[in-house]
Amino acid sequence: MLAGGSGTRVGAGINKAFLPLAGRSIAAWGLNTLASVEGVGNLVFVVRSEDLEHARFVDARETDSPLEIITGGETRQESELLALRHLADRIDSGAVDTVLIHDAARPLISHGLASAVLHAARETGGAVPGIPASDIAAAGPEQTLATDGELRRDALVRVQTPQGFHAATILDAYEAAARDGFVGTDTASCAEEYTDIPVSWVRGEETNFKITYAQDLLLAQDVVSALGLRTR
Amino acid sequence: MSVEESYLRCTACDQEAEHVVVYAGRFVSQIQCTGCGAVTRLDVSEDYLPDLRQRISSKPRRLMRRLRRDPGQLATSLPVRTLSKPGRMAQEFRTVWRSRRDS
Numbered sequence: 362m363l364a365g366g367s368g369t370r371v372g373a374g375i376n377k378a379f380l381p382l383a384g385r386s387i388a389a390w391g392l393n394t395l396a397s398v399e400g401v402g403n404l405v406f407v408v409r410s411e412d413l414e415h416a417r418f419v420d421a422r423e424t425d426s427p428l429e430i431i432t433g434g435e436t437r438q439e440s441e442l443l444a445l446r447h448l449a450d451r452i453d454s455g456a457v458d459t460v461l462i463h464d465a466a467r468p469l470i471s472h473g474l475a476s477a478v479l480h481a482a483r484e485t486g487g488a489v490p491g492i493p494a495s496d497i498a499a500a501g502p503e504q505t506l507a508t509d510g511e512l513r514r515d516a517l518v519r520v521q522t523p524q525g526f527h528a529a530t531i532l533d534a535y536e537a538a539a540r541d542g543f544v545g546t547d548t549a550s551c552a553e554e555y556t557d558i559p560v561s562w563v564r565g566e567e568t569n570f571k572i573t574y575a576q577d578l579l580l581a582q583d584v585v586s587a588l589g590l591r592t593r
Numbered sequence: 594m595s596v597e598e599s600y601l602r603c604t605a606c607d608q609e610a611e612h613v614v615v616y617a618g619r620f621v622s623q624i625q626c627t628g629c630g631a632v633t634r635l636d637v638s639e640d641y642l643p644d645l646r647q648r649i650s651s652k653p654r655r656l657m658r659r660l661r662r663d664p665g666q667l668a669t670s671l672p673v674r675t676l677s678k679p680g681r682m683a684q685e686f687r688t689v690w691r692s693r694r695d696s
């Protein structure tokens with residue numbers, strides 16, 4: 362799980378991943394859900410060095426399974442690489458066969474979706490949650506919509522996390538990307554560039570949204586109340 | 594009531610900025626963007642008050658249990674606790690009430 366936060370921040374505030382959501386931190390919600398999925402063994406929590414204390418608190422007080430806390434890099438991709446290197450021995454020995462990479466800012470990932478991604482990743486080598494983007498249209502010139510029909514709306518999905526991959530393959534891909542200086546937008550883009558893995562998608566969930574806007578906190582606590590989710 | 598600050602995007606000015614997030618108990622009751630000043634208030638009383646009521650109603654029983662278990666220890670800690678806890682609770686009530694009045 363990645364809790365990198367967005368770029369350089371100013372002010373004395375805390376990383377949104379550590380804001381409380383209905384009684385425990387945003388990061389803890391996703392960590393506990395992932396930990397409950399059958400087949401998930403190790404939880405690697407990648408944080409910035411200034412957030413280490415928060416991460417240790419989450420480990421000690423808000424999660425049931427132990428966390429392996431490591432410090433991330435400057436970019437998301439570098440943080441993912443460091444997490445994969447942290448697991449490299451276990452990946453080489455075969456103890457870890459698949460990795461799920463998840464954003465801490467998506468606290469309401471369901472047990473079912475995480476299981477589905479893990480299962481699909483084990484089947485095909487790579488899987489991501491996607492939501493068909495029927496509400497996307499191509500922009501044409503001067504505030505008009507494009508009419509040439511290039512864009513097949515049913516062919517687009519909005520991609521979420523967790524993104525699951527065959528561990529040895531994605532570790533190699535990230536090492537190769539690091540050597541080349543390739544920077545992708547997410548794990549799947551790096552996989553597409555450096556592997557032959559056919560990345561499949563499973564149906565994502567609207568409740569698995571990323572906390573980006575401040576008001577998303579209100580939405581998230583509504584979902585927690587509506588679904589009757591428990592803190593523990 | 595507790596207050597946190599975090600860097601989030603604002604729905605009013607669409608900028609990334611520090612936001613002041615006010616909690617009434619476990620729930621967010623108010624969010625203010627320090628960039629543009631926009632305030633979002635939420636009436637959290639429906640969700641929140643049962644939670645708070647439960648905590649208040651279970652409090653005397655908890656105190657009685659502790660009193661039976663360890664009368665001496667409680668006697669020394671009681672004044673501080675009875676003074677500070679209702680103070681904090683009243684503050685939480687005010688936050689809820691304010692958010693209800695303003696919304």
Ligand SMILES: [Zn+2]
Nearest residue numbers: 603606626629
């Ligand atoms: Zn604003």
